[in-house]
Amino acid sequence: MRLPAPADGTGDGSRESRPASGPRAGARGAAGSGERTLPPAPRADCAADAAGTLTFTLALRTGGSPWRTVLLQRRGGESPVDTVHLPLTEEVPGVLSAQLPLALHLAEGRWDVYAAPAGTGRTRLRPGVYDLRTLAGGAAAAGHFAGAAVCVPYTTKYGNLSLRTWLREPHAEAGAIHLAGRTGTVEGRLHGAELAGGARLEVRARGASGPAHALPVTRDGQDFTAALALGALPAPADGPARFELWLRPDDAAPPVRVARLLDDVPDKRAVFRYPAVALGDGREAAFVYTADNDLDVEVRAAVAPAA
Known part of the structure; x- marks a missing residue:
């Protein structure tokens, strides 16, 4: 089942979902308030290698259905190609990772990043540590500008993890x-x-x-x-x-x-x-x-x- 594109403004001419209202993630309601404790929003580290491949790394989920994929959703996209699932693997105990190669050629735009279990549902990812040294200082110009595809992770105004992509040739x-x-x-x-x-x-x-x-x-x-x-x-x-x-x-x-x-x-x-x-x-x-x-x-x- 295709998931709907996120909504709500970012202030950069595109739209993304706002943080959920109610208690902060990870906050406990006052005694007797009846408010439930929300789990902390998951965070993903993001690293780019010399070939331009982005690797997302996040901790194994301890409660609920395990994460199966990193889900990418292009803002405003309405076709099946605007939703991309990257499989998560546990190569290190307790740590999940998924890779996004430049050769995938994501359409130009802004992509919001989620963790998704098997079946339906998704959770917005927050950024962890960025390692973008292969992008900095023009290194991409000499190294991994592959087929006009460019992909840069960034933090949105709401503190979420998103990708800015370009697809241009020449x-x-x-x-x-x-x-x-x-x-x-x-x-x-x-x-x-x-x-x-x-x-x-x-x-x-x-x-x-x-x-x-x-x-x-x-x-x-x-x-x-x-x-x-x-x-x-x-x-x-x-x-x-x-x-x-x-x-x-x-x-x-x-x-x-x-x-x-x-x-x-x-x-x-x-x-x-x-x-x-x-x-x-x-x-x-x-x-x-x-x-x-x-x-x-x-x-x-x-x-x-x-x-």
């Missing part, structure tokens, strides 16, 4: 961004396609149907560099304007969204922040990441300096 990985005057230079690397002589960076106004503004790129193997004159971007008609960055590998190839995916940071918006560049006409521009970790340029009214 993929243009954003690297360093350099600011000099009113010019921003973007470095990156193309995965899954050949970077040819006609390669170019395309700047597209979000929501606009007009042609993209094309910029030449400098190639070094699969690495690319492009300089963007920020002052040449159109002024926003009403409020801030967003410009998406796309890499076209050659004249005949479809464009590829420039994004930063190959590390252990599931949401780049608060981590990779770049200073705004004053454009001298009451506007400023800044490189920003979206909720999906795609790279944009935002043009907005300049912020007046504090008095």
